[in-house]
Amino acid sequence: MSGSRLRVRMVLNARIHREDGSYWADVAELPGVFASGVTFTELREALGEAVALTLDVPEDAVTIPVVERLEAGDRRIAVAA
Numbered sequence: 001m002s003g004s005r006l007r008v009r010m011v012l013n014a015r016i017h018r019e020d021g022s023y024w025a026d027v028a029e030l031p032g033v034f035a036s037g038v039t040f041t042e043l044r045e046a047l048g049e050a051v052a053l054t055l056d057v058p059e060d061a062v063t064i065p066v067v068e069r070l071e072a073g074d075r076r077i078a079v080a081a
Helices: 040-055
Strands: 011-019 022-027 034-037 075-080
Touching: 011 040, 022 040, 034 040
Parallel strands: none
Antiparallel strands: 011 022, 011 075, 022 034
16 A cells, blocks of 8 residues: 555544634644634634644645634634544
8 A cells, every 4th residue: 555645534622712802722632732813714724724734634634614603702613634
């Protein structure tokens, strides 16, 4: 199997926070991995990049679900990598 790559599916939990008009998140299973953004879209992009860099996988291997609306307070979302 020369050149093939093993694909493993894992689900990570991102804790989303909203403070002072912007978002930040950390990943419970990956200590030290966090991201921030003024909008939730910016946060999703930054979080995907941070997870991909940490796991040494392509960014398109990380899926962060689209959330229509986030309420105040901490929220968890599943991140597939």
